[in-house]
Amino acid sequence: YDSCRLISVNLKSFVENQFESNATFNFEKFETVAKRAMRLSDDLVELEIEKLTGILGACDTQDEKELWTNLLRACTDGRRTGLGTHGLADALACLGMPYDSAEGLVMIDKIYNSLKESAYTESVWLARERGSFPVFDWSLEKDNAFIKSLSPSLQNAIKTFGRRNISIL
Numbered sequence: 001y002d003s004c005r006l007i008s009v010n011l012k013s014f015v016e017n018q019f020e021s022n023a024t025f026n027f028e029k030f031e032t033v034a035k036r037a038m039r040l041s042d043d044l045v046e047l048e049i050e051k052l053t054g055i056l057g058a059c060d061t062q063d064e065k066e067l068w069t070n071l072l073r074a075c076t077d078g079r080r081t082g083l084g085t086h087g088l089a090d091a092l093a094c095l096g097m098p099y100d101s102a103e104g105l106v107m108i109d110k111i112y113n114s115l116k117e118s119a120y121t122e123s124v125w126l127a128r129e130r131g132s133f134p135v136f137d138w139s140l141e142k143d144n145a146f147i148k149s150l151s152p153s154l155q156n157a158i159k160t161f162g163r164r165n166i167s168i169l
Contacts, residue, residue, distance in 0.1 A: 001067075002074035004082040004167065005044040007037045011091035011111065018094035025095060025111065031118040034083065038122035041081035042130070042164055048075050078166035079133045083119050085111075116169060120154055123163040132162025 014030045017023045052072040059065045074080075088108065089099055097104040127136075138159050141147050147155060 001070040002078060002080050003048075004080045005041050005048070006082040006084065007041050008084045008086050009033055009037055009115075010087045011085050012087040012094055015091050015094040019096065021096070023095045025091065025107065027110075027114055030111070031114055034115050034118035035122040035125075037083050038081065038119050038165075038168065039126065041083060042079065042123075042126050045075060045079045045081065045165075077133065077135050079164060080167045081123075081165045082167060083115070083169055085115065116149075117151060117154060119168050120150055120158070120163070123165050123168050124154070124157045124161050126164035127162045130164060132164060133166050135166070136162040138162070 009030075011030075012018075014026045014033075015023055016026050049072065052068060052075060056065065056068040056072060059068055088111075091111075092099050092104050092107065095107065097107055127133075142155075142159065147158070150158070
C-alpha cells in the first residue's frame with residue numbers, strides 16, 4: 001500500500017571545468033544538494049499524508065475507507081523515500097574518465113558513498129528534528145550489511161536518534 005517519493009539528482013551538474021584537464025567533481029556541492037533533496041523527499045511524505053487524510057475524510061464506503069486507511073498507515077509508518085541519480089556516464093565523460101576504467105570505478109564508488117552518507121545523515125537529522133519513522137527499531141537493522149557499510153559515527157547516530165525514513169536511496 002505504499003509508494004516511494006522519488007527524486008533524481010543529475011551528477012553531470014556537479015562536474016566543474018567539464019572536458020578540461022582540470023575537471024573536478026564538486027563533492028561539497030553534491031553533498032549539500034543530496035541533503036536538501038532528502039529534506040524535500042520527507043516534505044513530500046508530509047504532503048502525501050495531508051492529502052491521504054483529506055481523501056480518507058471524504059470516503060463514503062467501507063471499502064474506500066479501508067483502502068485509504070491502509071495507504072495512509074503505510075505512508076506514515078515508513079515515510080518511504082528514494083533519492084537517486086542520473087547522468088553518471090555523462091559525469092564521467094565530463095571528467096575525462098572512461099566508464100569502465102579503474103579511475104572511473106574509483107570515482108563511482110566515491111560519488112555513491114558520498115550520496116549514501118549524505119542522504120542517511122540528513123535522515124538522521126530529520127529524525128532528531130521531527131522524529132523517526134514509527135516502526136524504526138535499531139535491533140532489527142543493526143546487523144544489516146548496508147547499515148554496516150555506513151561510517152561508524154553515522155551508525156551510532158542512527159542507533160541514538162533513528163532515521164526519519166524507512167528507505168532512503
